[in-house]
Amino acid sequence: MTRPELCRPVPVADDASAAYWAGAREHRLVIMRCGDCAFYVHPPRAVCPRCQQETLVGEEVSGRGTIYSYHVMHLPGVPGFTPPYAVAVVELAEQPGLFAVGNVLDCPPEEMATGMAVRVTFEELAGSDMTLPQWSREQA
């Protein structure tokens, strides 16, 4: 029997993030961008925090980024994950301080490094219709 509290969390799309998750299903990294001031915003939200307009629309981005920081989780108890595993904060190429979180799927935890170049990839989340933006090492 599967204990639901031990399953990997499935993201829930909402009005603000619908375009982001729809893009992921098509294997496109879609980030919300302000139609007025061109500011990128992630995680998705309803109103631009720079100009306060309701003009955020999803826009496909390059999918390139660098690892801003990361950690290697060693504690058990996070549903669906077996430690040790690494989680990265990726700074997207489009804008300083524009961060996305993910796992670098082809990088063992001990090879993770701040500043490492990564490129978006996609992972179908088993048992759901959701696709996760994920990361792989940029080939030199």
Place this chain on the structure above:
Amino acid sequence: MTDYTMRDKSAIVGVGHTGCTKDAGAAPEAVWMRAVREALDDAGLRPADIDGISTPFTDTWPMGAVPTPFTLTESLGLPGLRWHAGPLGGAYSLGSVASAALAVSTGQCDTALAVHCMMRPKKKGPTAYNYRGAQAASGVYAHLAPYGYSVFVQMMATVTRRLLDTNGLTREQLGRLVVDQRSNALRNPLAVMKDPLTLEQYLDARWLAEPLALYDADMPVDAAIAVVITRSDRARDCRSRPVTIRHVSTFLGPRPDWVFQADYAELFPADLGRDFWRRAEIDPADLSFAEIQDGFSVYVPLWLEALGIVKRGEAGGYIGDGNLALGGSLPTNTHGGNLSEGRLQGGGAVVEAVRQLRGQAGERQVDGATTGLVTVGGSPTVCAALLHV
């Protein structure tokens, strides 16, 4: 000089602290009322003298291990209260003291009680401590939990990694901080940790979330503190030496999640730091000591830089040189901090600051202490207070 209304208008006249243990062996109400009785006795006051109460949580329904103005009013047998509130800036223990100081300073009440209690979870659940993601991850957690990122220690580990790689911090410097605080705790009978710790033990400890290991995280305990705050013009009539509250500042960071904020080296509020000293009209160089709530070791360098005690990128070297040890230039977390006294979310820091300023800190007394800093929390919700005698 600007006339800030609260300046020196309130004072701490009573403190109580149960001491930190792994199991208090008593109901939560019994634990926090031990601290309350001690604080009232310290001040030479009776329950009927209390006309205001502040606590970190203010829900009206019973919350188990959490004292609220409602449960405390009942416990004290009071017919009602003139004033009650939650913590200023959302900052748990110190925030409750700060709320009370504002209320007393502005005539909302005359004598207020601030209480905080922590009890360890007695049952092990299926998920990690402080697990924040539901199995259906929504809002910001939709962008964290599916990647296995949903426990608070992971956020602090990611911040620490950035500081280690780009802001001049080393694990050895964090270790120096932790080891120094442990030796302070050995001089504090209220502390849960009773054994010495070496730098080698610190560096060899098992990882929680790398680069944070076992001794970088605070120690869960059963404990409570209580603080009595009254008008400065009444404080001299109380039993113990009053400690004057010069100023409290709070700050709300730009994001609630510790993940998507653009610059991790400024995750703690540098804006608060710039403002705090001006309003307190005290220079950081005049501090006798600092009690900086250390939910994780990395809070301390973040606070030192945010408050401008050192420049950005210099906290690690400052710590590594031993400045924070007893006898150093700024003795810090003289009671052992949350790391070695116990997880009171800064409650122990408040009590320690009062005892240092009264000269009651025993073997860990900072000679001639007149001015102390207490900080609690981290971005997004923080509070800093300047106390003096």
